[in-house]
Amino acid sequence: GGQRCVFDLRPGLKDAAGALVGGPRQFSFTTGGPTIRAVAPGADDGLVAEDQVFLLALNAVPTPTSVAAHAACLIDGVGEAVPIDLMPDATRDTILKAAAGNWQVRDLLVKAGWRKADYGDDPLPPRSIITAAKCRRVLPAGGRLTISWGGNVATANGLPAGQPKRLDFKVRAAFTAKLECARVNAAAACSPLETMRVSFSGDVPTAAALAVRLKTPDGRSLAPTTPTSRSNTLTAVSFKPPFTERGDYRIEIPAALTDDAGRPVANAARFPLAIRTGDFPPLAKFAGTFGILEAVEGGLLPVTLRSVESPVVAKALAGRDLAITSDADIAHWLQRLDSAEDRTSIETPIPGTDETRSTETTRNTPLITATTAARAFTISRDKNPRAFEVVGIPLAKRGFHIVELASPALGAALLGPGQTRYVATGALVTDMAVHFLWGRGTSLAWVTTLSDAAPVAGAAITVTDTCTGKLLWQGRTTASGRALIGDSLPPPASYGSCKYGTDHPLIVSARTAEDHSFTLSSWGNGIQGSDFGIAQGWGHDRRQVHAVFDRTLLRAGETINMKLIARTRTDAGFTKAPLAPTTLILRHLGSDATFTTPMAANGAATWTAPASAPLGDYAVELTGAPGAVNSAPGEPVTAGGFAIEDYRLPTIRARVTGPPGKQVAPSSVPLDLTLTYLAGGGVAHAPVKLRTTVSPRSVTVPGYDDWTFSADVIKAGIAPLDGDGEDGTPSPLR
Template sequence: MRTWREPALAGANRSSTTLRPVRRRMPPTSFASTPISWKTSSRFAPLDRMEKHAATGMFAILIVTAWHAGAEPRIESFSPTGYAKDVSQVAVRFSEPMVALGDTRMANPFVVECDVPGNGRWIDAHNWVYDFAYDVPSAERCRFNLRRRVRTLAGQRLTGARQYVLHTGGPNIIDGPIGNTRMWQRRIDERQVFLVALDADADEDSIRRHVHCRVRGVSRRVAVDVVTGAERDEIIGALSARAYPGTIDRLVESASTHLPRDDAGALRDRALRRIAAVRCTEPLPGGADVALVWGAGVASVEGAVKAQDDVYDFSVRPAFAANVHCSVRFDARCLGSIRLEFSAPVEREVAKRIRLFDADGAEVPTVVADSPQVDRVETEGIVAEESTYRVELAPGRAGTSPGATGPFVDIDGRGLANHDDYPLVVQTGTPPMSGTFGHGTIVVPPGGDAAAPGVFYRPPQTLRGRRLAVANDEDLSRWLREFEDIREGRRSYWGDYDSPPLGEDGPGTPFELAFNERDGAFQTAAVPLTGQGLQILEVALPPAESIPKTRYVIGKAIATGLDVHFKLGRESSLVWVTGFTDGRPLADAALRITDGCTGALLWHGRSDADGLARVALALPAVDGCSRPHYLVSARKDADHGFVAIPHEQWPGQKGNRSLKGHSIFDRALLQPGDTVSMKHVLRLATSNGFALPDPSMRSVRVSIRHLTLGEVHTEAIVLDASGIATSTFEVPDDAFLGAYDVILRTAETDVKSGEFRVERFRVASVRAQITTPLEPIVAPSSIPLDLDIEHLAGGGAANLPVTVRTTFHRWDADAFEDETELPREQTRTTRETLDGTGKARLVVRDLPEFRDFVSLQVEMDYRDHNGQMKTASKWFEIWPAAIRLEIVGGHTATMHTGTRESATSPPAAHIRAYDAADSPVAGIAVEADFVLRANHWLDERLPGGFRASYRASSRTGGRLLLGNHPRRRHRGLSNPRPPSRTRRISTPPASRNRTRRPGKRHAGVSPRSGEPIGRHP
């Protein structure tokens, strides 16, 4: 906006009152809405009548002058300018209309001086954009010079700047650095090579001078080497063939975004040259934090220099070490089993050299996983207590396996960093005395022999305890909260209780538990249950050598003949009581419902003849409490039972869950600046259907929330007598795009009532279709494609140029043999022009022989009337033959070792043949190969410190010949070996029928036996 100052008033006397205009930013098209503010100086006398008329006339002149000055046509915005990265388009907005509405054929208003080609176009009367053919790379400077003869639609000359410049600076990293092909890790090798995709060709000498490694603990910079030549080619080749899928392809794709769109081969070669490989000149210490600093000063071959540092953090993998771990540690000693874990995988034969000896020198059996590479060795079972074990790394012995001889190294050849720690002595201990009464409530029938069992480890001959009978519901709620703390992990069953849970001098009946040392380490004891209600059990564990304090075991049990049930509802609830042993309804039982958090009484009543009691009220919600919400107790005669309703408050259950809201929109898809009209309806869901809300609920606030930004608008509304209200919301011009929720907020709860979206879009003016007369497409020699573009208003898009791309994709989801990398999909590009009716036929010729299921992707690019590039896409399935075989098997045949059938039942499968119309086909001879394959995922170091995982397989199997069957169902695959999750189907060489359908368990028919077809899930 122009900032202007009003000129001095002509003919005004210096001693007269001075009118001083205040500076304002005046929009050129809204002068009347922004009046000039005049301030009167108190130092001068008021103007007389003539001076007032003169000032008024001058004010009118100033208005006209300011209006014309502010209305001068100019360029309002030019973006981007100056330093910018990843530029694909320049957008310019003019203050005045430049072209007639709908006429976008005017020549470009700028002369563009840039090495990157592009095209300019008018979007509308005010906006012009320049699309670069590809993203502007580094070291580029583009100038946009406004043409001299450019005029507005009204014929006015533009004022203001006439040249705009943008530049992209020095080489930047646009993808990477790749230091580990496992994307979820940032650990690198000690001699790691970093691959980076650049947006320009960088000068290697400047990389050596300005890029360095920063190692924590090392005060100086570590220089880098640029990896070139055969070593770089070897690294890229290894990554392309064996690394994480798409590692190199991703870098190439990123680098190619800043390159001209040449043919695919030349584009890939140029993109590969922009992938730089650097390595720290010194080996990195294991476990260190390392940063690769792509420093300021890195220059392109053209001389453009990078302006700032970019830092990328990594961690070096730890040194190779073998550490002893125990399944349980107590008092600095091992309990349970012993295992030796490696910080990196080792060959299985190397791991088998681990020896474990007991105190008598006898070798203890160990377990090594049945895999070529392992990361641990462990004992077969629990080791002896209070004993000494010795872990040794046995010297290599002569053998057929490479790992059986030589030093103790990992799969990369790194020696053991803590080799001097071995032989390592491991001392085992004795677990401390412990006990438990189980996790939940022990429930037993009442009677003289009612008792609660407890399990104790290494108890003495006698343990003393106390038993407390909880009579009232308030105390019952408190104890249930105590045990809920135990269940949630806030307290433990032992250890934390260094003081008696029942109190030092609290109530309770004492008891003793007797044990016999000859009965073993784990012994069971029973606590007699007497009295009514829940029994709290406390047993004291005396101090031990390793724990010099008394600990207490706590439990709860109840001897009852009552079984209490509870069903919670929104408006009412149901309680019923049955016998614990026979399940018969119990009448006339006294019932109480208590708040599980506070112990307050919520309801009381009695059961009827059927043992039922209906709670005809809505129980209050219990918020902010993680304990059991409700405690329902029943008493009959001297018997007492209860049920605790656990904490299960899910999101959305807070507040009044019966309140339902719905918003009706005039439209649910809007653009910034639009106004949406809404009708809001609020109802109560009752057992009789929907009801009108109470008058107290009619005051509602409408909240509009963006799913990311949160609340963006709130408004108070009042529902009418029918529970309906209306409101509107004007979407701001700068509103964020995406989904917006509409929430109705009452005093009790919040209810989501609807959703709308805000997007920037243009209404389509044409409709594009891609079809083919072939259905289905079976082993074609050529494929005709019909292209059709029609105006939505009627008629075809006559003589419209289009670009058609066809790409074949192989279905690699099924493979019976070891998976191999598929060749790159070949894309063909063709330019066509539609005829006078907006139609064209394109025939895809020179097709290969289809020996597998293939998908054809067809894309058609065209420009609509707005000048925007649009793409229509369609996928077609290509069958290699008109016969489809389908394997329909039981779980034994279709799954691996996990089977629902008996282990003695043979694998079974049904093979069915269908034609392209899904009709059964008789008379098909089939050979069925079944394979049992054991897979192991192994790790491998690639050149440059990169890593790859691959699958090694061992296979066994057989073949069955299945003849013709009149019902087209062949039962077979009977073999004593376990079933395979992979199957191969083939036919004799005389038959050439073969196909399969994706998404089903099926196979095709092969032209020769032994040909791989697919893998089935």
């Protein structure tokens, strides 16, 4: 840019008809003034520093006088335009050299149109049209900046920029330190059971950050936990719990603490920062939403309590004796228990604003209502109610129980004053274990005792859809404790949901005169075949079709012969399945182009590839035909595949042999070249073209795994490391 071009018509210039050309004799154009093509850091590259230096990719070199007159920094809170200073060329060169390979510089060149987006090694444009600029005044932390580049910024020959341009930026916030801790609610003190964390708004050298101390009520000084990363800077340090209940702590930071840019802590006056821990938060917690309790061990349901009422009001709903008697009801209650754990809240408008206030409502209503036939009981505690204690709730009757606790103390801490929090779980008290294998044709259920793993004979088995409550099968176990289930069950699924899809989990129950137990098909987190290296298939299609080819590689225009063999999966293995005459689909996997060919009743088929057939892999698919294995509805069955390629059969073998030893920085490498016919004999007087390439290679030496023999040139000095242990030297562009 910055060029003004003028040309004149030659005297006597004639057009194609031989007439003299009339009109204006002089014409001119320009390549544009010093417009801003791109800037680094860009407006989308994050925050800029208070003393930020910008790289401006210009169309032409402006004069300092025009920049001073028509360009400025517009800063929030400053009532005047702040001049822009153009930095010396040496400053620009230093930045470009230090930022070599930096993505912001590459992005600057890409946006300016001087380098391809593929990060190629295109030569740099003339550095004279890359200008380093800086606002004359330090930018306020957390403020906004606009660089105004007027249309009258001009080159030395008077070419103006033309259209004015404005570039908006946000300045990074001041360097501050703050304490972060967990609280049971916004008004509570720090929890003595959670980590205390001091976070910084900028990167702090690791040694300086680890100098932060936590003073305990008894005068001890605690150091933060050592970070696991090898980074030379940190943005936070942590102190591990537990802490003293209702204790007065103090956070102390070094007096000379600065971030990696040398900025002091802006809110240093707040430190040492006093912290007070609160009470151990109330706790009423079961081990999970459901569990199995061994009846021979007493059927004790453990619950963990701390800082809640004594006694705790509770209700128990014993399914076998009271409301929960059917498998459908059990499945319904299990779903209710899971749904009750979902976090809920209500949003209420804040008067005078467009914002809302979120109020926690999780488990603020009971699952067991007053109208439910339930046994009420209380849990008395011998120890201090504020102490941590695991209490056993006796559930003497065998069967499925729903137990729910009500705690106003827990509700006041988690939900707000006057609220009650309800905590519920399901427990199956039994001495039977129900096992279930879901098959395609037949399924198997078997029942054993929990106490001695003995088979349970004569147990009544029912299989029910957990979503619809529909009874799918019922029967009894044999003397071996097993029940073989026919094909009355839906296709097996290792997953399922009542909310999505049609694959519903099944509940399989076993009942005797004294006991009741069940299992769900969705309980699949136990012993898996993959734990023992056993392969598992997930296909539900009982059809198996395999194509045998005379070859699997051919050229366009050639013929391929194939024979398809059909089998059906049964409980006893594979059985032969009949085939019927039909049409095979040959599908190109790259373009999805299809070809067809007929298949005989014996599964034989022949296809000649057209000369225009696309190259690549093909799949052979079997379509439907009445009365045979391929009559089943659904997607076609893939029987096999082949490939069409354009190739030549070699007749000559070429061999390049280098020296046997390793070559360490040689000036030349001798090579032996040999050409031989595959049928035998050497190839004489053949023209040879040798091509070479040099590729980077990582060298490893046995026994020196921690050594690097192909690293970059080592430079003496100290460089910061990032979180991955790599060179984290900050770019001058920040």
